Amino acid sequence: MCGIVGFLDKRGGLHQPIGRTMLAMLQALSCRGPDSAGLAVYGPPHSCWIVRAALPTDFLLATSARQSLERISGHGHVRRHEFDGAYVRFEINETLPTPADVERWVSEKLPQVEIVSLGHQLDIIKQVGSPEQLEASYCISQSTGTHGIGHTRLSTESRVDLSHSQPFWAHGMPDLATVHNGHITNYHKLRRRYEQKGHRFYTENDSEVIGVYLRDRLTAGLSFEVALRSSLDDFDGSFSYLAATADRLAYVKDRYGFKPLMVAETDDFVAIATEEIALRRSLGRDFMAREPAPGTLGVWATSLSKAVAEWPRN
Amino acid sequence: MTFTIDCRDKPTRAINQELRGAIDTGQRDIHVQQPDGRHNLGVALLQPVRVVFDGSVGYYCAGMMDGAHVEVHGSAGWGTAESMLNGTVVIDGNAGSGAAASIRGGTVVVRGDAAARAGVSMKGGTLLIGGSCGYMAGFMMQKGRIVVCGDAGEALADSMYEGAVFVGGKVDSLGNDSVYVDLTAEDHASLKELLGTYRVPAPKAFRKIVSGRKLWNFDRKELETWKAAL
Incomplete structure (x- = not known):
């Protein structure tokens, strides 16, 4: 099971009310994934790294993380920070030039926290429980931006906690996030291969390998579209997955069509969801939805893609 | 007289109970409004009623039914009309x-496209697709007919026992x-009647596909055929 959703506002503007739409989509799919819910929203570009990290669940560790943060925030690399439920969200100057530098620095200064998202636009919020509970904790319906992806999880093999919830940020690649419905059956083989190449895995969830794979292909110089296409050959098992970058939203569907996926596109939006019910509940009835053919993918760019593609400016 | 059911703010069970209640009180023409892609609507309808879904429906709509007439003014999800005994959808x-999977009788008409595995294991009845269909349509079908006016995907009619598949467009692979066999005069007449009844535009010509019957009996000499099929 699991439910995945994606939404891209084609009308332009950096502050479209996509959180409200995506919450309604997630709620319609909550019965497909009662274990956890999560949302990745792409907001306006920041001139610094925006980092969301989960605080430790242990009270003493969390307290020490909070104290460390108060100490280092406001000068040096950290521009500012705010606590938000189970998370701390902070802005880090580009004096740390790459995501790897940011991660290294954070793991030195704040070894207790776990980075959940990093980029110039991406913000991932997820937790154990239903979409309603996610809304109650973080008011995700108030989120604005250009596009986003979301997930409701029915856990099958790995544990139910915040770390194993989706969306996943692809560590090392700013603003790249994925959500997955299905099972990557050659996960262990791929994971071994990537660990030998030096990639680190942060969870036991097979879906995490999608982001690792895409990061590896993008780093090797493939375009986003080509990397997605090659994943159709390199992943075994059942998958409908969505991937998003600062200016792109994409779906990929396995060759057998094992997992459902519906896509609707109008002049105003592109909406993707595991089931049509999510599209109807959130967006009404004045459009057709289609089930993409097995073994296909689709990529859409935001209306700001040109400007965003130049970000960060060198 | 038309009876109307509004699905808004109702769980599926309540909608189906309302539908059954209406049928039990003698309603024979029922319009279900705002189905919004809900699953399992109109399953196991056993009376000769007309049910119109005024929008898209989710999975297994009109499954396991016998003798009703169901219209969907929108699209349908997986497993539509699955295991139907008789009636029209x-x-x-x-x-x-998996549209019309395992049906034993009746007619299923899809004016648009059907996704993968349409009409698998059919044991009778007719599946008419106005557009194209995905891979493995008619897999292991045992009786009945599938008519595809557009194109058909890969592995069409794989391991079929009996029945016939007609395709108007191109076939990715059998x-x-x-x-392939030639159409008979009766085939031409019955296809014309079928398309006319449901006002589905006819393609230029149909090709007919039936079982080669090589898999009917095991022959040691044809071990390779069996290996490929299994």
């Missing part, structure tokens, strides 16, 4: 995977042990 839009 007409979908104006597209149908998800499945194991299915072969």
Whole structure:
């Protein structure tokens, strides 16, 4: 099971009310994934790294993380920070030039926290429980931006906690996030291969390998579209997955069509969801939805893609 | 007289109970409004009633039914009309995977496209697709007919026992042990009647596919055929 959703506002503007739409989509799919819910929203570009990290669940560790943060925030690399439920969200100057530098620095200064998202636009919020509970904790319906992806999880093999919830940020690649419905059956083989190449895995969830794979292909110089296409050959098992970058939203569907996926596109939006019910509940009835053919993918760019593609400016 | 059911703010069970209640009190023409892609609507309808879904429906709509007439003014999800005994289901839009799987009789019409595995294991009846269908349509069908006015995907009619598949467009590939044969005069007449009844535009010509019957009996000499099929 699991439910995945994606939404891209084609009308332009950096502050479209996509959180409200995506919450309604997630709620319609909550019965497909009662274990956890999560949302990745792409907001306006920041001139610094925006980092969301989960605080430790242990009270003493969390307290020490909070104290460390108060100490280092406001000068040096950290521009500012705010606590938000189970998370701390902070802005880090580009004096740390790459995501790897940011991660290294954070793991030195704040070894207790776990980075959940990093980029110039991406913000991932997820937790154990239903979409309603996610809304109650973080008011995700108030989120604005250009596009986003979301997930409701029915856990099958790995544990139910915040770390194993989706969306996943692809560590090392700013603003790249994925959500997955299905099972990557050659996960262990791929994971071994990537660990030998030096990639680190942060969870036991097979879906995490999608982001690792895409990061590896993008780093090797493939375009986003080509990397997605090659994943159709390199992943075994059942998958409908969505991937998003600062200016792109994409779906990929396995060759057998094992997992459902519906896509609707109008002049105003592109909406993707595991089931049509999510599209109807959130967006009404004045459009057709289609089930993409097995073994296909689709990529859409935001209306700001040109400007965003130049970000960060060198 | 038309009886109307509004699905808004109702769980599926309540909608189906309302539908059954209406049928029990003698309603014979029922319009279900705002179905919004809900699953399992109109399953196991056993009376000769007309049910119109005024929008898209989710999975297994009109499954296991016997003798009703169902219209979907939108698209349908997976497994539409699955295991139907008799009746008609007409979908104006597209149908998800496994449309008309295992039906024993009646007619399923998809005016748009059908996704993968349409009409698998059919044991009778007719599946008419106005557009194209995905891979493995008619897999292991045992009786009945599938009519595809557009194109058909890979492995069409794989391992079929009996029945016939008609395709108007191109076929990506035939499945194991299915072969092309010429249409008979009766085929032409019955296709014309079928398309006319449901007002589905006819393609220029149809090709007919039936079982090659090589898999009917095991022959040691044809071990390779069996290996490929299994």
